[in-house]
Amino acid sequence: MIQFKTLLLKGYSYAMTVGWGRILHVDLSSGKHRFEDIDPDVSRLWIGGKGLAGYYLLPEITRSPDDPALPLIFMAGPLTGTPAPASGRICVMSKSPLTGAIGDCSVGGGFGWQLKKAGIDGIVITGVSRRLCGIEISDENVSIEDAGRLEGTGTNEIYSRLKDKGSVACIGPAAEHGVLFSSIMVDGTFAAGRGGLGLVSASKNLKYVTVHGTGVVPVHDQEKLRKAGEDIRRLIAATPALTGEHGLQNCGTAACYDLISCRRMMPTANFRKTFFPPAQSMNSHAFADAYRPKRYGCKACHVLCKRVGEDGTHLPEFETMSHFSALIENENLSAVTEANRICNEAGMDTISAGATLACFSEISGEKLTPARITELLLDIAAGKGEGSELGQGSLRFAESKGCSDLSMSVKGMELPGYDPRGAYGMALGYVTSTRGACHLRAYPISHEILRKPVATDRFSFAGKARIVKIAEDMNAVIDSLTVCKFFLFGCSLEEYSSVLSAVTGTETSAQDLLAAGERIYFRERVMNAKCGFTSDDDDLPPRFFAEEGSSGDGIDIPPLNREDFLEARSKYYRIRGLDGKGIPLENFAEELGLSELL
Amino acid sequence: MKKLLEKYSAKMVSAGLAESGNPLLGGLDAELEWNREDPAIPVLEEVFGGLSINSLLFSLPAEPYRSIIDYLASGDVHSIKPEDSETRTFMHDLPVIRDFRSDLIIEKLRKRKSVIIRGKGIVTWGTVSPEQAFIFYSSVCFSCFVKFFSDYLRDSRRGSLSREQERVFRNALKNLDKYPDEPPALMSAPFGNREDVYRAVAQAGRMTVEHRLVDSFFGNVSLKWGDTLFISQTTSSLDELEGCIDPCPLDGSACTSITASSEFSAHMDILRLTGMKAILHGHPRFSVIMSMDCEKENCEFRGSCHIRCPEPRFIGDIPVVPGEVGTGPYGLSNTLPPAMRNSRGVIVRGHGLFTVSGEDFNGAFRNLLSIERMCREEYFKLPERI
Ligand code: SF4
Numbered sequence: 001m002i003q004f005k006t007l008l009l010k011g012y013s014y015a016m017t018v019g020w021g022r023i024l025h026v027d028l029s030s031g032k033h034r035f036e037d038i039d040p041d042v043s044r045l046w047i048g049g050k051g052l053a054g055y056y057l058l059p060e061i062t063r064s065p066d067d068p069a070l071p072l073i074f075m076a077g078p079l080t081g082t083p084a085p086a087s088g089r090i091c092v093m094s095k096s097p098l099t100g101a102i103g104d105c106s107v108g109g110g111f112g113w114q115l116k117k118a119g120i121d122g123i124v125i126t127g128v129s130r131r132l133c134g135i136e137i138s139d140e141n142v143s144i145e146d147a148g149r150l151e152g153t154g155t156n157e158i159y160s161r162l163k164d165k166g167s168v169a170c171i172g173p174a175a176e177h178g179v180l181f182s183s184i185m186v187d188g189t190f191a192a193g194r195g196g197l198g199l200v201s202a203s204k205n206l207k208y209v210t211v212h213g214t215g216v217v218p219v220h221d222q223e224k225l226r227k228a229g230e231d232i233r234r235l236i237a238a239t240p241a242l243t244g245e246h247g248l249q250n251c252g253t254a255a256c257y258d259l260i261s262c263r264r265m266m267p268t269a270n271f272r273k274t275f276f277p278p279a280q281s282m283n284s285h286a287f288a289d290a291y292r293p294k295r296y297g298c299k300a301c302h303v304l305c306k307r308v309g310e311d312g313t314h315l316p317e318f319e320t321m322s323h324f325s326a327l328i329e330n331e332n333l334s335a336v337t338e339a340n341r342i343c344n345e346a347g348m349d350t351i352s353a354g355a356t357l358a359c360f361s362e363i364s365g366e367k368l369t370p371a372r373i374t375e376l377l378l379d380i381a382a383g384k385g386e387g388s389e390l391g392q393g394s395l396r397f398a399e400s401k402g403c404s405d406l407s408m409s410v411k412g413m414e415l416p417g418y419d420p421r422g423a424y425g426m427a428l429g430y431v432t433s434t435r436g437a438c439h440l441r442a443y444p445i446s447h448e449i450l451r452k453p454v455a456t457d458r459f460s461f462a463g464k465a466r467i468v469k470i471a472e473d474m475n476a477v478i479d480s481l482t483v484c485k486f487f488l489f490g491c492s493l494e495e496y497s498s499v500l501s502a503v504t505g506t507e508t509s510a511q512d513l514l515a516a517g518e519r520i521y522f523r524e525r526v527m528n529a530k531c532g533f534t535s536d537d538d539d540l541p542p543r544f545f546a547e548e549g550s551s552g553d554g555i556d557i558p559p560l561n562r563e564d565f566l567e568a569r570s571k572y573y574r575i576r577g578l579d580g581k582g583i584p585l586e587n588f589a590e591e592l593g594l595s596e597l598l
Numbered sequence: 599m600k601k602l603l604e605k606y607s608a609k610m611v612s613a614g615l616a617e618s619g620n621p622l623l624g625g626l627d628a629e630l631e632w633n634r635e636d637p638a639i640p641v642l643e644e645v646f647g648g649l650s651i652n653s654l655l656f657s658l659p660a661e662p663y664r665s666i667i668d669y670l671a672s673g674d675v676h677s678i679k680p681e682d683s684e685t686r687t688f689m690h691d692l693p694v695i696r697d698f699r700s701d702l703i704i705e706k707l708r709k710r711k712s713v714i715i716r717g718k719g720i721v722t723w724g725t726v727s728p729e730q731a732f733i734f735y736s737s738v739c740f741s742c743f744v745k746f747f748s749d750y751l752r753d754s755r756r757g758s759l760s761r762e763q764e765r766v767f768r769n770a771l772k773n774l775d776k777y778p779d780e781p782p783a784l785m786s787a788p789f790g791n792r793e794d795v796y797r798a799v800a801q802a803g804r805m806t807v808e809h810r811l812v813d814s815f816f817g818n819v820s821l822k823w824g825d826t827l828f829i830s831q832t833t834s835s836l837d838e839l840e841g842c843i844d845p846c847p848l849d850g851s852a853c854t855s856i857t858a859s860s861e862f863s864a865h866m867d868i869l870r871l872t873g874m875k876a877i878l879h880g881h882p883r884f885s886v887i888m889s890m891d892c893e894k895e896n897c898e899f900r901g902s903c904h905i906r907c908p909e910p911r912f913i914g915d916i917p918v919v920p921g922e923v924g925t926g927p928y929g930l931s932n933t934l935p936p937a938m939r940n941s942r943g944v945i946v947r948g949h950g951l952f953t954v955s956g957e958d959f960n961g962a963f964r965n966l967l968s969i970e971r972m973c974r975e976e977y978f979k980l981p982e983r984i
Contacts, residue, residue, distance in 0.1 A: 456726060
């Protein structure tokens with residue numbers, strides 16, 4: 001393991017006790033487990049969640065995704081299990097089979113919460129079980145159980161069968177059939193969706209993990225936490241995107257559907273267009289009329305942005321709605337919910353699944369009917385016929401047909417529901433994202449579309465390089481605290497640093513946390529560089545520089561200017577401490593106290 | 599970036615927040631740019647080096663803010679605690695230091711959005727745009743103004759006014775904004791098409807700013823036309839509403855209000871309850887100050903009166919209600935609309951003034967101006983009475 005003493009000497013540590021300081025290691029090859037007390041210096045440096053998970057992934061990052069020694073990591077944050085607002089999430093991390101880069105997801109549900117109550121901050125799983133197995137954790141007790149009876153079983157069914165054992169993280173049949181964008185589902189409906197982490201679990205023959213805890217997560221100063229939490233809730237109440245009449249609280253993430261449509265940046269027909277006329281009748285209102293949904297959500301959250309219909313149908317998130325309607329030009333509402341159900345049950349990322357179907361539709365020239373969408377998704381999950389090719393993701397599929405440019409992906413991961421020609425910060429953020437085309441790493445939609453904290457010009461690259469870099473650092477912190485990013489529409493690290501101080505008993509500030517976020521994100525660039533990623537991989541598909549989007553309603557959507565894009569990217573490299581090829585610079589690593597990583 | 603820096607420098611001057619030539623703004627993308635040369639730049643460059651930000655603002659406030667802030671920051675004050683609810687929510691408190699030194703500035707800005715350097719000015723930052731730095735600077739000026747005049751009333755009552763307080767008060771009086779005798783003529787109803795509606799909303803916003811009836815250019819404006827509410831977007835600057843107005847169907851069939859003002863729900867309920875069509879919301883200072891004035895020093899709700907005060911309150915004929923921004927349990931969306939039912943305006947305690955009128959903004963603007971004028975007159979009567 002890397003020695004971090006130099007970092008501490010450089011004053012990069014802020015003294016803080018984070019979490020229990022206890023990691024569970026499970027080796028599926030030997031069937032053994034052990035608890036590790038984390039070096040407090042390490043947990044101070046990397047906070048928890050994404051930051052701490054990366055600490056365990058770094059030494060193994062060059063391994064193949066199916067190498068038994070590659071860890072699959074579940075890591076809670078220092079606030080998880082406390083009443084800190086929206087802190088009930090967890091980071092799942094490994095190397096992505098889809099991209100070959102670092103792969104991590106922040107996922108809701110009760111897994112992190114139960115883990116912390118069991119007295120554990122994280123689980124590092126290595127090895128391969130000889131037979132399909134599950135890990136069951138109940139406070140101190142850890143066992144590896146045979147899961148042969150669950151082979152091929154869908155994620156919801158598994159959750160129903162195992163929920164008495166606590167929170168459940170599991171894979172579905174898609175992962176068992178080698179789908180490169182297979183997910184890990186938590187408590188039935190919360191997805192660690194992107195990058196194919198489900199396949200890493202499958203390659204270890206691990207079908208599920210359950211965890212149940214009965215402890216109480218300690219809080220240093222309850223009163224201070226209550227007040228800091230109140231500050232956050234007050235700001236959330238003042239944020240229309242969250243608690244307004246049409247914000248996430250009242251309409252779920254589907255609230256974004258109308259907005260993205262009327263900003264003329266809804267990816268349509270595999271990104272050949274940016275406007276989908278039927279969208280008006282497929283919005284949140286239409287879903288609410290059809291399903292009369294109730295809201296639910298993650299632990300410790302009062303926004304509760306998830307939706308379940310009267311009949312138990314789980315309603316799709318914005319990304320899923322967008323890709324299973326506009327992107328594949330489907331006008332049928334129930335086909336969208338059915339596609340969502342199939343993906344969740346089979347354990348597949350809805351964004352990559354929708355985008356892969358769109359790529360297939362463009363290449364084959366086939367218009368996808370609702371029945372055909374269902375058929376293809378079931379085939380992908382089962383690894384059958386055309387489905388087995390499509391299960392490799394859009395890039396490999398398009399390459400196999402000799403037209404790789406028609407895969408709308410970055411680093412092999414498909415773009416989500418925001419056309420980059422409609423938000424230039426998003427265009428930059430897609431390529432600088434360490435896990436492939438991801439809207440959440442820098443989340444420029446926040447300022448370019450939702451006007452938070454203030455609006456920026458969405459059709460300009462000016463100033464975006466630094467904005468993207470700072471936002472990446474900030475979101476790396478948020479994923480390390482394992483807090484929900486949506487809350488950042490209303491508040492900032494200023495408020496969450498007070499929450500963290502209240503929980504840990506050690507003063508910290510927003511800027512201390514941002515410095516930690518910078519180290520965490522830089523380390524991800526280091527990991528990707530070790531895996532051979534360069535500036536060639538930090539690029540958008542050629543379509544976005546050559547073809548215009550669907551202008552109208554007084555909004556022009558021209559193609560992106562390649563020179564402006566490249567200039568913004570090279571500014572980003574300078575700010576992030578990378579050379580012209582996107583490789584981490586030694587002197588910058590030294591400044592961050594991370595030279596030992598290189 | 600340079601254009602943005604110059605834009606916000608000019609806005610500070612036009613809003614009376616700084617004297618011409620004083621605002622110094624820096625913006626950092628890959629390179630650092632300033633709106634002008636200044637000897638303070640080397641120190642501020644060190645501040646940029648110590649913080650993860652993209653913009654920085656340093657300026658000496660114009661009068662009366664300068665004397666007021668110097669007074670509030672005098673003695674061994676380490677931070678000023680604003681009492682208006684908007685600043686409390688977004689800024690928490692306003693740290694104060696004595697020396698213009700990068701290490702001291704960095705230390706404070708690591709935790710807060712502004713730092714006051716006694717006698718020298720205010721430093722604020724942004725992570726996304728210089729607009730944030732401008733907003734934070736403006737909020738410091740506004741909240742200190744409100745606090746000073748509120749404290750003056752309280753201390754008059756206690757008989758504990760200091761000479762210095764009196765001196766600053768008299769000086770501030772000389773620099774108060776003058777209100778026009780007559781409100782400006784705004785576009786009048788009926789509006790023939792959507793474009794006219796957009797223009798009317800933008801014009802009402804711009805006039806509210808030009809008459810200095812808002813803080814940080816924020817507030818909100820809406821107009822009902824047909825079956826749609828046209829409302830200013832959240833964080834939009836009221837003097838630049840062109841392109842920042844959301845058309846929201848009254849039947850809720852589209853979620854376009856997701857970017858609308860945080861007071862969207864309150865606007866909708868006001869329309870439903872009053873049948874009026876035009877709503878204006880600003881933060882005129884004396885309306886805010888008077889709404890916070892209370893003689894009950896030992897009240898059990900002290901410290902949280904902006905959300906919990908149970909007393910029915912009026913300034914003249916205008917009701918004052920508790921409530922904070924947004925839709926939370928103490929949100930003004932619960933208290934404001936019912937109070938508006940029989941009134942030409944309502945003041946939300948420590949926050950701002952909402953006014954309404956029937957078909958266009960002329961009545962709402964007249965109400966905004968006349969209520970603020972009344973509050974100012976009431977304010978200056980109070981110390982005399984005391
Ligand atoms: S806002 Fe939604 S995603 Fe975020 S914590 Fe709440 S329920 Fe979970």
